[in-house]
Amino acid sequence: MEIEKLRQMDTMIRGWLRAVRAEILTELDDPLTVQEKTSRKDLVTNIDKKNEKRFVAAIRAFDPQAKILGEEGSGDHVTDMHGHVWIIDPLDGTLNFVKQRDNFAMMISLYIDGKGVLGYIMDVMRNIIYGGGPQLGVFANERQLKAPANLALRDGLLGVSGPMLVHDKYHLQAIDAASSGVRIIGSAGIEFIQVLMGKQNGYISHLMPWDFAAGNVLAKELGLLVTKVDGTPVDMLSSNDVLVSTKNTQKDILNMIR
Amino acid sequence: MEIEKLRQMDTMIRGWLRAVRAEILTELDDPLTVQEKTSRKDLVTNIDKKNEKRFVAAIRAFDPQAKILGEEGSGDHVTDMHGHVWIIDPLDGTLNFVKQRDNFAMMISLYIDGKGVLGYIMDVMRNIIYGGGPQLGVFANERQLKAPANLALRDGLLGVSGPMLVHDKYHLQAIDAASSGVRIIGSAGIEFIQVLMGKQNGYISHLMPWDFAAGNVLAKELGLLVTKVDGTPVDMLSSNDVLVSTKNTQKDILNMIR
Numbered sequence: 001m002e003i004e005k006l007r008q009m010d011t012m013i014r015g016w017l018r019a020v021r022a023e024i025l026t027e028l029d030d031p032l033t034v035q036e037k038t039s040r041k042d043l044v045t046n047i048d049k050k051n052e053k054r055f056v057a058a059i060r061a062f063d064p065q066a067k068i069l070g071e072e073g074s075g076d077h078v079t080d081m082h083g084h085v086w087i088i089d090p091l092d093g094t095l096n097f098v099k100q101r102d103n104f105a106m107m108i109s110l111y112i113d114g115k116g117v118l119g120y121i122m123d124v125m126r127n128i129i130y131g132g133g134p135q136l137g138v139f140a141n142e143r144q145l146k147a148p149a150n151l152a153l154r155d156g157l158l159g160v161s162g163p164m165l166v167h168d169k170y171h172l173q174a175i176d177a178a179s180s181g182v183r184i185i186g187s188a189g190i191e192f193i194q195v196l197m198g199k200q201n202g203y204i205s206h207l208m209p210w211d212f213a214a215g216n217v218l219a220k221e222l223g224l225l226v227t228k229v230d231g232t233p234v235d236m237l238s239s240n241d242v243l244v245s246t247k248n249t250q251k252d253i254l255n256m257i258r
Numbered sequence: 259m260e261i262e263k264l265r266q267m268d269t270m271i272r273g274w275l276r277a278v279r280a281e282i283l284t285e286l287d288d289p290l291t292v293q294e295k296t297s298r299k300d301l302v303t304n305i306d307k308k309n310e311k312r313f314v315a316a317i318r319a320f321d322p323q324a325k326i327l328g329e330e331g332s333g334d335h336v337t338d339m340h341g342h343v344w345i346i347d348p349l350d351g352t353l354n355f356v357k358q359r360d361n362f363a364m365m366i367s368l369y370i371d372g373k374g375v376l377g378y379i380m381d382v383m384r385n386i387i388y389g390g391g392p393q394l395g396v397f398a399n400e401r402q403l404k405a406p407a408n409l410a411l412r413d414g415l416l417g418v419s420g421p422m423l424v425h426d427k428y429h430l431q432a433i434d435a436a437s438s439g440v441r442i443i444g445s446a447g448i449e450f451i452q453v454l455m456g457k458q459n460g461y462i463s464h465l466m467p468w469d470f471a472a473g474n475v476l477a478k479e480l481g482l483l484v485t486k487v488d489g490t491p492v493d494m495l496s497s498n499d500v501l502v503s504t505k506n507t508q509k510d511i512l513n514m515i516r
Binding site: 040041095096099100101102154156157162165166173176180181182183184185186194199200 | 298299353354357358359360412414415420423424431434438439440441442443444452457458
């Protein structure tokens, strides 16, 4: 796609995110309508649903031929990655949003014929949009990000899924011991930000496409790897046990789980 | 102590914290001198030591008769809690500081004859001082905090120590399952802040006195409980497995570990 067109889209998408954020902030002290999805720890609120409707409407107006894959079902039933596919998580870390009103994200990405073109993760409460793509570079608001250092597992912190750590999936307890330590934030978007910024050298969790689609675009642009935990490619249309990490950390983890 | 005197001390201590923060920020991009203490995951930097010297000098000038208990040893060898005892953690979450330059705290507290009089936790990167005491109330910068809701274990998030979770100490994995979920931040100060703010309904970790002395003062003032994990009183002069939580969460946890 032409760079000028991408720049316009970049400005437009950042505008959508800021507008939805402004709306969330005005409603932050209002009572939420909270529903359980698969369990009492897997929640959806009226805000998740309203945000998704807003993003879907904006995308439909701008790119009416595109397919939209969204967490809360306002989009399309997407069965392949041909053409323009927008993938959106209108509120990532809903449990944090409900319990903390903090540490949650919004994510939007655009894939064209399966290739990541644009990705955006907004840390809502810190008011920072991490976004861009292979032609634009990656920015935290106005500041361009450099590739983080290619740290080995032992030289950095690792974000993990709490349940995967407790159940020792993929020898995660040994991986934890071999790292500098594990952290659990409870939002895939915020965890990806930590890795993009070099504050963690990896993150492992069971994720749906909308949890990692934006981060996938940004991480690759910064020289990071996004794969399944066994090192094979992620599937953009189903759930995956995902590892995003530096190259050296991936090598160390693959050596421990094989 | 007279309220007017306490207000003056409150202003003074917040000034110390802001001054030391300003110095940290100017050095944030400089190379650190990092030393291992008990292990490669237990670090101390030149900044920890310099901060402690600054706090100790400020306290000595203001309160020359007082005893000072500090993490890095610039203070006194304190063997009892009689009289004025200042307890300081010049940089809490040193591993986060080294790896992230984020999610670390500074903590100062004053106990008189064993009773907590003033406590301060500064989230350095977010530039918020949580401080006060039983006579002043508790403030996040200028905003007075209300007591958080008395949530039960199942209705909120629980901060935990990674090693204690992995080793299932105190049936922590069952406690995790009974809660809304666990979080691992890696700084006792930041974890205490989460509980003070009602963003987590508890936090469990193995802590030294400087890790919990300030939080202890603030938590109690907000109707929270700070005890050993078995519900008995903490010892201010040695390490403890500490539980800070709402009353209802403590009850739920004690029922599960007894």
